[in-house]
Amino acid sequence: MDITVNILLTIATAATPLLIAAIGELVVERSGVLNLGVEGMMIMGAVGGFGAGYLTGSPWIGLLAAIIVGALFSLLFAVMTLSLATNQVATGLSLTLLGLGLSGMIGTSFVGQPGVRLPNLDIPVISSIPVVGKLIFGQDPVFYISIALTAAVMWFLFKTRTGLTLRSIGDSHTSAHALGIKVIRYRYLAVMFGGACAGLAGGHLSLVYTPQWVENMSAGRGWIALALVVFASWRPWRVLAGAYIFGAVWIGQLHAQAFGIPVPSQFLSSLPYLATVVVLVLISRNKRLTMMNTPASLGQPFVPDR
């Protein structure tokens, strides 16, 4: 029983940063913008969060700093692609490269320093109830934020007028513009929300997952988050499911190895990626459904013609 609980806890920790970054990117893409800079924003959030936490001694200030750094860094992308109408793919890629390099430079003095860790939630009595206590009431704060964030984004996109407007911009920015909607302003806010989420995911890495700073510590998680958005066909609850499936397969294969199951470890390690491919194939079988879900003006630059 204990081992099951522990495995579930490990899966939750592995899935949380993926979920948060992917939910942020989902909102960005729903507004019609493709930001490939998730990895860069995440690593900037990680170094910003670690740095602020390390210098002030407070993991909460660190977490807040991670969010702010992520949002500010994404502003760079927003100015380039929205105000200057540069190519989104190229700008996003350069944002990732810039983030990886810049974070390494900023973090030079943090290497080899133990940081601060965000404490797990611990409610007296309740948290010590077997199984449920630890799983529901004993995790790190970012886990709860990630679940709340998913629910909030779901509600926002599909139950509010502003959410509807955002989706309409993603489907056709020219029509939305003709209706008098401030396309660029909406997109600015969406991109910054995505940046804040990626920053928070990075903060989770350097303040909860592995409380330390090392160059390139995001190790490709931003790319996985990007894949998750497509995998989920731009639906928040599917992002949640996807992040947890990914986490479960990854942790599962580690346990399978430790258990001594005689399957080549290289194969087990590639399982999460294989699972992504299989699901993508299954989803894209139905062309109409895919078309319906994909934001139609995704990735196209928009220049208002007054």
Place this chain on the structure above:
Amino acid sequence: MKKLLIALMTTAAALSLAATAEAADKLKACWVYTGPIGDFGYSYQHDQGRLEVEKALGDKVETAYLENVSEGPDADRAFERLAREKCKIIFGTSFGFMDAEVKVAKKFPKVMFEHATGFKTGDNLGIYNARFYEGRYVLGQIAAKESKKGLAGYIVSFPIPEVVMGINSFMLGAQSVNPDFKVKIVWVNSWFDPGKEADAAKALFDQGADIIVQHTDSTAALQVAEERKLHGFGQSSDMIKFAPNAQLTSLTDEWGPYYISRVQAALDGTWKPDNVWLGIKDGAVKLAPYTNMPDDVKAMAEATEKKIAGGWNPFTGPVSKQDGSPWLKDGEVADDGTLLGMNFYVKGIDDKLPQ
């Protein structure tokens, strides 16, 4: 996509080459690293060695380095660039730079080249390596003494001889204390991914291991041990700050003395291509201060360290292979060639080696 990124990053790394003032009378010594110097692991330790050279030889040398250079064809350009920039001696620090260095060394016969962990030499290309397995034997002995369940978790990167040699040496050390000692092995297929290393450590602890060993580069696994109030060993650098109650010792690389001696030889004009495999006795492999263990375990570890420094090889028979077939006869010592190509487990390891 990933290839493109790597290519871009290498270019970026090449551009960020530390621009140092040219001075004709100074000897320029250069390094090529495969990782970022901020990894607090393998590349970090090599760079510490470079800094020691600067400190020890002061005005007589100037140094430069390239970090994040991917192994393979891209490395050619890195070495060629350094050679053209008047580097007199160039150290390539990763196995995968081997062919690039061989090629570039032929093109620049007046430049001195050194390659770590490889096996190809040339008229102006020497090789050097460290016997990390010597330290791993000591870790094995400590693990067998300290583990209450007689079960260690071992996090590893890739099934290359260096890593397999380490696992075997660790197990021989453990078996010398507790013949029934068991190990669980998890391959994470990465040298450096703190998240994955932490997950692997959690999985191993959840399955009953109470001591963790790693052949990956980050401090993540030790931090998990610290959280769970269990023990583990550091890797490449002393990680005690990250796990003050969990680290028993750390297997650290000290390249400084070797680099100083080679650059000094280059200065004196006595440099010749060499083939050295340094160990505990040369000070290249060091064990960080023994902590969080009783005095008798500490004394045992120190005695073993001394014995190895005195010339004893952990791979001394009788040793059988995993399937029970004999490998080393009583008193027979494994030769370096076999060790450098090791692709089998010794007896007592319940795991299938990925081939």
